[in-house]
Amino acid sequence: MNKDQVKGVGEQIKGKVNETVGKATNNPGKELKGDLQQAAGKVQKAYGDAKEAAKDNAKHKAP
Template sequence: MNKDHVKGEAEKLKGKANEVAGKVTGNKGQELKGDVQQGAGELRKKVGDAKDAAKRSSDERIDKDRE
């Protein structure tokens, strides 16, 4: 887990809060903002996944080269 995972999850939570607040108050703009924030959070988590995968691959190559 890296900072992109943490920040992505935080963005998703903020988005969910905005979405719920928008639904409760009938504010479609805030509801939409929440949906967008959730999508941005999910994207940020996927960036974190890609970084983790790249690091694992790099670490495996280094370990293999040492053998």
Template structure:
């Protein structure tokens, strides 16, 4: 795993926590923040996956 994959996964976890807190407290802004964080985390993880794949396919 490269640093982008790790950071992306961590961001997704933070987003899930924020979303859960938003659900538990009935705070739609907190829930939305969590959903956005999960999207950002997923994008960063996918970027890391692409970098990893490119590195592995180099001759």
């Protein structure tokens, strides 16, 4: 697991918290912020996943 994967998951969690707080307090801005954080976290985690896959692939193809 690399730092992009960890940060991505962390951002998703923060986003879910913000979304939940926004819904509970009827604050659409906070809810939207949470949705955006979750989306950004998913992108960052996917980037980290791709980096890990490339690293693993390079290891297995090395002579």
